[in-house]
Amino acid sequence: MRKQVVGNWKMNGSTAVIDEVLDALKTERHAADVSVSVPYLYLGGAVAKLAGTQYRVGAQNVSEFGDGAYTGEVSARMLKDVGCSLAIVGHSERRRYFAESDEAVIAKLARLLEVGLYAVVCVGETLAERDSGRAESRIEAQLARLHTLMARGAGPDRFCIAYEPVWAIGTGRAASGDQIAAMHEVIKRHLGASYAVLYGGSVKAANAASIMALPGVDGVLVGGASLDAREFGEICRAAG
Known part of the structure; x- marks a missing residue:
C-alpha cells in the first residue's frame, strides 16, 4: 500500500502561497500519493496549477446536502465539477467549532461517494475521553456508522481514515508511537x-x-506544515 500525504491548509493561504508551495511541489516526484486540501476560494487555482502532475487537489469540507436552497454551502457535485479529487470530512475543528455530529459526517461522506470523490474521514478523541479510558470506545462509535456505506460498496479505494487525537491538533504535542500504533x-x-x-x-x-x-500507519494528514514548501516536501519524501 502506497503511503498517502494529505496537506490541510485550513483557513490559511493566498494566491501567493499557492504559487510558492505548489510550484515547489511540482518540481519533484514522490513515491507517495500526495494531495493538498486548500480553502474553497483557491480550489480552481490549485487544480489548474497541478494539472498534468501526480498531485491531487482536495477540499476541506463538503455540504451534507445536494444542490439546492442551502445558501453558503458547497456540494460534492460542485467540488467534482471544479476538478477536486477528494475532500476531508469530520475534521476535529469542524466537530468542535461547528458542532458537526457523527451523523452529519456520514451524510457528507455519502455525498462524496455518490459523485465518485475520495474521502478522508477524520476520527479522534478528546483529552478527557483518553484520560477517562474512553478513547477506544469513542473511536469505535465513530467507525460503526461507516458499515452501512461499506455494505453498499464503499471499499478502501473510496475512503480512508485519518486518526487525529484532538489533544494533539495544533498543540505541538504529538501522541506517542505506542499510542498511535x-x-x-x-x-x-x-x-x-x-x-x-x-x-x-x-x-x-x-x-x-x-x-x-x-x-498500521499508511500516511499522514498534515496541517500547518503543509503551508511551508520546504517542510511539506520533506514530509512527502519521508513518505516515499
Whole structure:
C-alpha cells in the first residue's frame, strides 16, 4: 500500500502561497500519493496549477446536502465539477467549532461517494475521553456508522481514515508511537486491514518519518506544515 500525504491548509493561504508551495511541489516526484486540501476560494487555482502532475487537489469540507436552497454551502457535485479529487470530512475543528455530529459526517461522506470523490474521514478523541479510558470506545462509535456505506460498496479505494487525537491538533504535542500504533490497530481491526489509516496531529518534517514507520500507519494528514514548501516536501519524501 502506497503511503498517502494529505496537506490541510485550513483557513490559511493566498494566491501567493499557492504559487510558492505548489510550484515547489511540482518540481519533484514522490513515491507517495500526495494531495493538498486548500480553502474553497483557491480550489480552481490549485487544480489548474497541478494539472498534468501526480498531485491531487482536495477540499476541506463538503455540504451534507445536494444542490439546492442551502445558501453558503458547497456540494460534492460542485467540488467534482471544479476538478477536486477528494475532500476531508469530520475534521476535529469542524466537530468542535461547528458542532458537526457523527451523523452529519456520514451524510457528507455519502455525498462524496455518490459523485465518485475520495474521502478522508477524520476520527479522534478528546483529552478527557483518553484520560477517562474512553478513547477506544469513542473511536469505535465513530467507525460503526461507516458499515452501512461499506455494505453498499464503499471499499478502501473510496475512503480512508485519518486518526487525529484532538489533544494533539495544533498543540505541538504529538501522541506517542505506542499510542498511535495501538489506535491504528483498533481502526484496522474494526474496518479491515485494507483500509488506509493516516495519522494527523502536529505532523512535521522532524517526526514524519518515525510516525510513518509505525505499524498500521499508511500516511499522514498534515496541517500547518503543509503551508511551508520546504517542510511539506520533506514530509512527502519521508513518505516515499
